[in-house]
Amino acid sequence: MDASLATILIVDDSPENLTVLSELLQTDYRVRAATSGEKALRVVKTAPKPDLILLDVMMPDMDGYQVFSRLRADVATRDIPVIFVTAMDSTEAEIRGLDVGAVDYIAKPVVPPILRARVHTQLELKQARDWLRDQNTYLESELQRRMSENLVVQDVSIHALAHLAEIRDPETGNHLRRTQGYVHALAEQLREHPRFVEFLTPRNIDLLVKSAPLHDIGKVGIPDYILLKPGKLTPNEWEIMKTHAKLGSDAIEYAERDAERPLEFLVMAKDIAHYHHERWDGSGYPDGLAGDAIPIAARLMALADVFDALISPRVYKPPMPFQDAYDIIFAGRGAHFDPDVTDAFIARFEEFQRIAVRYGESEGA
Template sequence: MLVGALPTILIVDDSPENLTVLSELLQLNYRVRAATSGEKALRIATTPPWPDLILLDVMMPGMDGYEVFTRLRREPLTREIPVIFVTAMDSADAELRGLDVGAVDYIAKPIVPPILLARVRTQLELKQARDWLKNQNAYLETELARRMQENLVVQDVSIHALAHLAEIRDPETGNHLRRTQRYVRALAQQLQRHTQFADFLTDRVIDQLTKSAPLHDIGKVGIPDSILLKPGKLTPAEWEVMKTHAKLGSDAIEQAERDADRVVEFLVLAKDIAHYHHEKWDGSGYPEGRSGSDIPIAARLMALADVFDALISPRVYKPPMPFADALEIIVAGRGKHFDPDVVDAFLTVFEEFRSIAERYAEPLAE
């Protein structure tokens, strides 16, 4: 019902005399529509102006009031319209049946005008209140969704801002964050079909993985420039310092977790990725020398994504490697550096990796 508009009442009765009496009684305060059969009532109820309330006779030839009511409830457009049964059957059993099937009220004939008007007014006020609550709930749901989306945008921007701290310290990384983020999503979506990974890699977890992936090298902000930006090969001592970036990153994320007043899902995954993405399937990685399934799944995905991107990206000490050569190296690392199942997933989505790499390629130097 539109604000300021008269409520619409549909009267259904096979007796023209009864329709006339009810119409004259109601039309001073309401817009009245009338039907002399159940079939006509169903047609009218689904055409504008839609009724706010239906007064429905029970005893009608052909389709009786109960059948009309049942059909009204089947249709999405009419199922929420309140119905008052109006009938000459004034027994308690008849009234109970009408209320049991879902009618909001039951009025026995002969009609007592003040009683009818009072009950009609009550039901219309109740409907108006229900409609108001429904609109409020819809508004609140929309507003909640909008604010949640704003929070997600702020969260994503904050994550990338933090990740770019490491990127700024190492200018060669460029679009590395964008590429590895998308590689991880491609691998996770492929492995989602694998029975071994399906329980963990839900759609929600994949979204969280994608969100947290850019933080994998956040610990590099703690590595001295003399080591991080060194153009040549690192000495063994320098390499030991460089390796500490994994724990530095996970420690920073763990501190963020402690500062939060609740568990933040993507930080849990981000910590695993930062800490363990340099571990190797055969146990020869760092910082803990974990092996096999002891390495968190999130870190296993990032390990492959990170290495692939390093191979195909230019560095001051090397040119970019052709995709075919990078593919061979990843395959050679199956069961050694990388989880065999992750490598198999990589082979399946290799063309997607290539597409991501080309789309987010480093800009050509002028």
């Protein structure tokens, strides 16, 4: 805003005062006038919007303080600076005017050079405030844009890493998408449960779903002759296969060390990769954890992973019907799976089926 092109609204119930103030200012500014508080509140809403208001205090019906209060209560006008202009030449009146939020206080009769100087100063200050506000708005917008870009990069990186494991295990197909959907369904079902409400915040649910595809990242470290074997693994081969959980969490931990600051999604991804084969009764691997010692994210992933393995075709088995898979999951309640997570699966079983069908093996990965 060029101060010389600024618009000033003068509010005074005396036509003579309006004339005097207008003549003093109209050579340098666009001047608008209102003879009452009510008129001023209407004028201020029409174009051109005033950049500064000279407001008489002593007016009938609605005095200057009341007009000022109405201006401040309206989001469209609350940032317009106001200078009180009044015949009440007293320290108490000036203090009151400044206390309510006016930017200045001028006593009548006005001294032209002082009036012009104060108007000019307040318009320059407004210009500076507007510039700072615009800069802050731009910076906030730029920060949000960059954060969004970082989230996109994060998501792409997660899927790229997860796809490495998927490429090496071609039978998994849309396993990553399905397990993401299952985990999200379980988290939504449990988010208000007393045992899970503290952990399953909207933020953590988002991180959980985004991190889920990394649960089998450790498979990139399993030899092809084991990972791609078309039949049942020998006991020794199975022991090697089980190391993928630790390999995955180690890989993510190395990535954490390279990060300049802790990344929440990597912390959760590491828990999922390391512990999603643990069992509620302590009979799982790699650490034999039991019960609540198993991270919540891994408990949800454990059920999602097993369900998907049951319903998916393998070279050594056909896909299992949904109901048969349901029966196996239910039978594992309190043994393989957290009882409450199992109950969440039961509540969301129809959604599990919809997810399985939507991302079925016939659809491209």
